[in-house]
Amino acid sequence: MASLSLQTPAKSIGLVSPQKVLIDKPLTLACGTVLPTHELVFETYGTLNSDKNNAILICHALSGNHHAAGFYEGDSKPGWWDHYIGPGKAIDSDRFFIVSVNNIGSCFGSTGPTSTNPATGRVWGADFPSLRARDWVESQKLLMEHLAIECWAAVIGGSLGGMQAMRWSLEHPDKLLNAVVIASSMKLSAQNIAFNEIARRAIKSDPNFCDGNYLQQNRAPLHGLALARMIGHVTYLSDEALGKKFGRELASGDFIGSTEDPIEFQIESYLNYQGDKFSSNFDANSYILITKMLDYFDLSREYGNSPVSAFEHAQCNFLLISFSSDWRFSPKRSQEITDALITAGKNVSYTAIESNQGHDAFLLPNDRYQKTLSNYLRRLADQLGAA
Amino acid sequence: MASLSLQTPAKSIGLVSPQKVLIDKPLTLACGTVLPTHELVFETYGTLNSDKNNAILICHALSGNHHAAGFYEGDSKPGWWDHYIGPGKAIDSDRFFIVSVNNIGSCFGSTGPTSTNPATGRVWGADFPSLRARDWVESQKLLMEHLAIECWAAVIGGSLGGMQAMRWSLEHPDKLLNAVVIASSMKLSAQNIAFNEIARRAIKSDPNFCDGNYLQQNRAPLHGLALARMIGHVTYLSDEALGKKFGRELASGDFIGSTEDPIEFQIESYLNYQGDKFSSNFDANSYILITKMLDYFDLSREYGNSPVSAFEHAQCNFLLISFSSDWRFSPKRSQEITDALITAGKNVSYTAIESNQGHDAFLLPNDRYQKTLSNYLRRLADQLGAA
Numbered sequence: 001m002a003s004l005s006l007q008t009p010a011k012s013i014g015l016v017s018p019q020k021v022l023i024d025k026p027l028t029l030a031c032g033t034v035l036p037t038h039e040l041v042f043e044t045y046g047t048l049n050s051d052k053n054n055a056i057l058i059c060h061a062l063s064g065n066h067h068a069a070g071f072y073e074g075d076s077k078p079g080w081w082d083h084y085i086g087p088g089k090a091i092d093s094d095r096f097f098i099v100s101v102n103n104i105g106s107c108f109g110s111t112g113p114t115s116t117n118p119a120t121g122r123v124w125g126a127d128f129p130s131l132r133a134r135d136w137v138e139s140q141k142l143l144m145e146h147l148a149i150e151c152w153a154a155v156i157g158g159s160l161g162g163m164q165a166m167r168w169s170l171e172h173p174d175k176l177l178n179a180v181v182i183a184s185s186m187k188l189s190a191q192n193i194a195f196n197e198i199a200r201r202a203i204k205s206d207p208n209f210c211d212g213n214y215l216q217q218n219r220a221p222l223h224g225l226a227l228a229r230m231i232g233h234v235t236y237l238s239d240e241a242l243g244k245k246f247g248r249e250l251a252s253g254d255f256i257g258s259t260e261d262p263i264e265f266q267i268e269s270y271l272n273y274q275g276d277k278f279s280s281n282f283d284a285n286s287y288i289l290i291t292k293m294l295d296y297f298d299l300s301r302e303y304g305n306s307p308v309s310a311f312e313h314a315q316c317n318f319l320l321i322s323f324s325s326d327w328r329f330s331p332k333r334s335q336e337i338t339d340a341l342i343t344a345g346k347n348v349s350y351t352a353i354e355s356n357q358g359h360d361a362f363l364l365p366n367d368r369y370q371k372t373l374s375n376y377l378r379r380l381a382d383q384l385g386a387a
Numbered sequence: 388m389a390s391l392s393l394q395t396p397a398k399s400i401g402l403v404s405p406q407k408v409l410i411d412k413p414l415t416l417a418c419g420t421v422l423p424t425h426e427l428v429f430e431t432y433g434t435l436n437s438d439k440n441n442a443i444l445i446c447h448a449l450s451g452n453h454h455a456a457g458f459y460e461g462d463s464k465p466g467w468w469d470h471y472i473g474p475g476k477a478i479d480s481d482r483f484f485i486v487s488v489n490n491i492g493s494c495f496g497s498t499g500p501t502s503t504n505p506a507t508g509r510v511w512g513a514d515f516p517s518l519r520a521r522d523w524v525e526s527q528k529l530l531m532e533h534l535a536i537e538c539w540a541a542v543i544g545g546s547l548g549g550m551q552a553m554r555w556s557l558e559h560p561d562k563l564l565n566a567v568v569i570a571s572s573m574k575l576s577a578q579n580i581a582f583n584e585i586a587r588r589a590i591k592s593d594p595n596f597c598d599g600n601y602l603q604q605n606r607a608p609l610h611g612l613a614l615a616r617m618i619g620h621v622t623y624l625s626d627e628a629l630g631k632k633f634g635r636e637l638a639s640g641d642f643i644g645s646t647e648d649p650i651e652f653q654i655e656s657y658l659n660y661q662g663d664k665f666s667s668n669f670d671a672n673s674y675i676l677i678t679k680m681l682d683y684f685d686l687s688r689e690y691g692n693s694p695v696s697a698f699e700h701a702q703c704n705f706l707l708i709s710f711s712s713d714w715r716f717s718p719k720r721s722q723e724i725t726d727a728l729i730t731a732g733k734n735v736s737y738t739a740i741e742s743n744q745g746h747d748a749f750l751l752p753n754d755r756y757q758k759t760l761s762n763y764l765r766r767l768a769d770q771l772g773a774a
Contacts, residue, residue: 190629190654194621197655198614201662205610207594223592227585231618234581239714242577248685265682267577268584275588295652298635327626327714 012078013086013093016070018043020109023142027104033129036118040143041109042066042101045085046093048149053384055149056091056377057140057176058100059157059164062232062290063282065108068100069093083365090373095381096153101143103136105290107283114215114283126212126285133163133297137171140164144175151175153384154377158182158362159329160290163297166337169314170299178380179314180373182321183362185333186299186307186340192328195235196291199228203284212285225284226275233274238325238358242267307340314341319376320350321369323361349376399465400473400480403457405430407496410529414491420516423505427530428496429453429488432472433480435536440771442536443478443764444527444563445487446544446551449619449677450669452495455487456480470752477760482768483540488530490523492676500672501602513599513672518680520547524554528562538562540771541764545569545749546716547677550684553724556701557686565767566701567760569708570749572720573686573694573727579715582622583678586615590671599672612671613662620661625712625745629654694727701728706763707737708756710748736763 020041027035043066048055058068058081069085071078085091085098102110105128113128144152155165155176162184169179188196203209206224214220234242246267303310318341322334331352341348351372355361361369407428414422430453435442445455445468456472458465472478472485489497492515500515531539542552542563549571556566575583590596593611601607621629633654690697705728709721718739728735738759742748748756 187635189626190633190635190652191621191624191626193635193652194617194629194654194658197652197658198617198621201617201659202589202614205614206592227589227592227614230581230585230588234578234585237578239576239578242581246577248574248577248580265577265580265584267581271581271584272588 011087012082013045013070015073016043016045016067016079017072018066018109021143021146023139023146025142027135027139027142029129029135030132031130035104035111035129038104038111038139039109039115040101040104040111040139042099042143043068043070043079044100045069045098046096048097048147051385052149053151054095054153054381055097055099055144055147055151057144057152057155057168058085058091058098059136059140059155059161060100060103060106061157061159061161062287062294063229063278064161065106066100066102066110067108069098080363083363084370084373090370091156091377092374092381096377099143099147099149101140104139105131105135105286105293107286112283113212113285113289123215124285125215128285128289131289131293133160133167133293134171136164136293137167140168141172141175151177153380154178154180156180156182157184159184159359160294160297163294163299166299169316169318170310173313173315176316178317178319178376180319180321180376181334181337183323183326183329183334183359184337185329186337187297187301188295193295195231195328196295199231200288200291202227202231203288206284209284212288214284220279221284222276222279225279225282225287226272228284228287229278229282230271230275233271233278235328236359238327238356240325240356241358241360244356246270307336308343311341311344311346314344314346318346318348319372320348321353321362321372322350323353323355323357323359323366323369325356326359326361328359398474399469400432400457402460403430403432403454403466404459405453405496408530408533410526410533412529414522414526414529416516416522417519418517422491422498422516425491425498425526426496426502427488427491427498427526429486429530430455430457430466431487432456432485433483435484435534438772439536440538441482441540441768442484442486442531442534442538444531444539444542444555445472445478445485446523446527446542446548447487447490447493448544448546448548449674449681450616450665451548452493453487453489453497454495456485467750470750471757471760477757478543478764479761479768483764486530486534486536488527491526492518492522492673492680494670494673499670500599500676501670510602511672512602515672515676518676520550520554520680520684521558523551523680524558527551527555528559531562538564540767541565541567543567543569544571546571546746547681547684550681550686553686556703556705557697560700560702563703565704565706565763567706567708567763568721568724570710570713570716570721570746571724572716573724574684574688575682580682582618582715583682586618587675587678589614589618590675593671596671599675601671607666608671609663609666612666612669612674613659615671615674616665616669617658617662620658620665622715623746625714625743627712627743628745628747631743633657694723695730698728698731698733701731701733705733705735706759707735708740708749708759709737710740710742710744710746710753710756712743713746713748715746 206221593608
């Protein structure tokens with residue numbers, strides 16, 4: 001892969017496969033509960049150099065997982081951040097050793113509500129302990145030790161992923177050189193919490209939710225979870241992006257002088273399809289758990305509600321990125337983080353990207369976004385003498 | 388009431404009571420179905436003058452009804468637009484005869500899904516015919532004839548109410564002198580349709596929905612309807628308004644180092660309360676019917692998709708009002724209407740109001756909004772020689 005020059009178009013990393021590790025050390029969660037052991041599923045891309053200084057941690061968001069790049073055997077769709085991770089790409093697997101982990105409480109193989117509680121021998125379900133972003137950071141720290149990495153070259157994430165990157169900078173300031181915080185926020189707004197609460201109520205109102213014990217009864221609140229996802233989906237996009245993609249196109253028929261009902265707009269079919277697809281691949285208890293984690297996140301609460309006091313504990317450099325049409329995690333939120341970092345005397349770059357894609361922009365191809373990430377990380381690789 | 392001078396602060400109109408009329412003429416709906424008769428519940432405020440030229444029609448929106456102003460015996464809360472309707476108020480009952488009607492398909496006494504279908508002797512329920520805004524206009528026209536009003540001095544409405552006012556100007560151009568179109572749009576955006584579709588799916592997913600035949604089974608999809616309303620409610624407010632009202636205040640407890648769950652934010656309790664309150668007062672089939680009416684509304688579809696061609700049919704004057712933080716019916720939508728009216732050579736005033744209250748601003752006290760309405764209608768009353 002070292003033969004790839006900058007003139008060659010970036011290619012996918014190709015076939016990848018996940019790994020699983022049993023972290024055989026107790027993890028004390030923020031809520032006080034101790035997980036004596038836990039399992040983590042993760043993927044790595046690229047090679048850890050002999051100095052072990054080229055490792056990058058990718059932090060996923062609400063519905064993400066460890067499969068960030070490359071393809072699984074037989075799959076036609078690559079990982080969720082394949083646009084940005086791979087040989088010659090912005091997060092360059094030719095130069096960095098990239099670690100992408102499915103976090104605890106999620107539902108893609110790491111310990112979570114669908115796992116068996118060793119203390120009872122039964123599935124955790126709704127009894128899985130409440131989580132905070134710092135719990136994900138501490139679990140990632142144990143994985144870091146397992147991989148014998150001393151210090152991350154960068155911790156990178158969008159949305160909830162950016163919250164983890166910020167939390168890393170405060171909890172383990174000497175364990176990362178850079179935090180890349182994309183489309184994130186120091187805390188959710190009341191509107192954001194409101195949307196999350198509606199999503200949770202949609203799940204809990206589904207009669208198949210059974211107070212969260214649906215797995216034990218071989219049931220699943222598929223309708224509720226689909227609704228929750230539909231709410232998320234539409235708010236992660238911009239009005240403009242939806243308008244451009246769907247307009248008011250009808251899936252069939254007309255709505256003047258027609259007795260036929262229902263007549264569907266294409267946006268309706270699309271949303272229903274997305275909701276149903278998601279609900280067959282995600283766990284409802286995980287959705288509740290992780291939206292709560294988002295709501296609870298409050299960077300500076302324990303620092304006297306002063307973001308500046310909080311960030312004074314950080315030692316790394318920061319790259320902040322926001323997207324103009326993102327109304328769930330608006331550019332104003334990234335500006336607030338940047339302002340606090342500047343006041344705290346930290347080294348920070350902030351790039352506000354023009355995009356009509358809403359919050360989802362952080363996952364989608366965008367030339368300026370790609371260049372911002374790419375330039376920042378290329379300089380970093382050069383400094384580290386990576387590859 | 389004529390003794391009220393302009394120096395006296397505006398007072399509520401006081402006790403009011405609704406009237407009911409059986410419209411004994413067939414109403415052919417846009418979908419082709421004919422309602423042989425229908426009932427309308429309405430209220431009036433003020434007195435029709437001898438010239439019968441001082442009548443104003445108030446058009447309600449999705450969840451509104453005929454009770455726009457004054458108090459019912461024993462009620463502590465006035466009608467939904469009492470801030471703006473009453474003696475000495477912007478829509479001045481000392482000078483105008485104000486008619487406020489609950490429209491068909493709604494659920495406050497006028498013929499709708501909760502009424503008995505005379506053809507079957509059973510409740511309409513989900514079989515109530517699909518409606519368009521023009522059907523409300525035609526029903527209002529029959530009420531107008533019943534009241535022996537030849538021409539409205541003004542037709543006024545916010546949101547879906549504004550759509551009715553615009554439709555009046557095209558369908559019966561000689562039957563109104565003014566259309567006051569507040570926080571409205573010539574058609575919904577894909578995002579608006581998406582939110583409505585999620586609301587409908589929330590209702591339909593409720594096992595008590597029973598394919599819309601819940602009344603026949605003495606059931607009601609209260610959870611689904613509450614969810615639908617929660618989605619509407621949060622999108623009718625602005626991020627800023629929610630932030631100012633609730634911030635991230637917790638209803639109780641703390642979320643660091645606490646094992647107690649659930650910990651609620653005040654915004655969550657508020658939303659859940661609002662949703663539950665609404666679902667006990669509204670009918671789910673009506674909610675589906677009227678959100679569909681909103682989605683279908685497309686002012687210029689039958690005019691070659693040209694708003695200018697559409698408005699060339701109008702003869703009345705127009706007042707357009709929008710609110711800066713309204714992201715469901717943004718100022719851009721009112722600007723589009725204004726531009727089309729100007730190009731069509733119509734007489735139009737447009738006032739963009741600063742407000743942090745989102746779409747709900749059209750219902751709430753706002754000094755500049757009050758003055759805009761008040762000045763416009765005072766001039767109108769003077770022209771008409773009203774009172």
